[in-house]
Amino acid sequence: MTGYAAVLLAGGAARRMGGMDKPARPVGGRPMLHRVLAAVADASERVVVGPPGPVPAGVRVTREDPPGGGPVAATAAGLAQLRSDPPTVALLAADLPLLTTAAVAELRRALDGSVDGLACYVDGDGRRQQLCGVWRLPALRTALDRLAASRGGTVDGASVRGLLAGTTVREVAWSGAGAPPWFDCDTDEDVRRAEEWTT
Template structure:
């Protein structure tokens, strides 16, 4: 690994709870913004070298490794132990499968804070200041050390709460009431669904959902594409907006390019739309001049 490459990390996602407050519903599969909660979390940690989901296998938007605590339903500490057995990186993300607003930038922030300090873990706190140990990055060795201590105790890991594990760790806390929001009840699900449809969030949420659905991992300047659509609609015709943005994407794909290819294709299309608009304005001005009394139109003289 060169100095310019990010350090490798793994991710363990706990997705095997009973969801009692959801009436036993399949919580990881509940959709928010058209995507299963589990897939939203998997999208946020897609940079992990290995992602282990502790639950019974199910279809997911991207490939993962599956694990199960023994016995199933033995609790979060036992589930974490089962997941860690499939990891090898020095740092590991530990996430629950019900975080509708977890994003890749939050994951990077957790990992950056962990690597910049001496703490054994960095976790988010929620709106009430409570620790959220399932939205966190940890040093893998520290987790294994504490798991070994708990395993040696009477009764082992079954039924233990996560606070028994994290109590022995040196932790850094980062307040984030949005990314730490989890869905334990149907009211939480309703609140999450309502939030993503708010004006300030809906476009980003929609673009993320479409990319996930189509299997696209590409960051583009959505502002530039929206400007292009506006220029095509105003300078050419309203139906030209979606068709033009489609053709820009197709051109970038044909060029086998990334964000730069999209930006270049959008620039060319925007310049063309501007030329169309300028021609239309010129023709309009010439027609107005010709329509004046004594003008130089085709019927003049």
């Protein structure tokens, strides 16, 4: 597999958790954000899009413009921070505490060959986990440009569903052992379940 970069989206409002800094919430003794960063430790570049906070050395932090502009605006802000031109980029929510390096590698393998778009996990009900995926970088940039053009030049407030319109998507079912890597924590109950999986 070729090299890749990682962009982590950490700026959500976390309304179902009272507006707290959700990626900073610990699971298994470590903040969720740091668990996701560890899963992509082999990336050539790692960018976190969200409020400032402690991150490992070499990780860049930026904000979408305007702050709170949503995941697509955050994606554009993250790509703008890349200093190289890797063939692929992992686009990940920062509240995926069960994500592993092996799970990211499986998505990267799914893009090997002719797939020119996105590889993302699907859950047991067949729902795409769009913020647990790996994109071909040119395809992601094309999708952002297309969406911005359809919205008067901005992606502020745009949906991820809109970003995927016209994009080739390779759906990947998790075949590894252990907890599903796409499991995100939107509620206190989700955090409790994640804690059980990490023990």
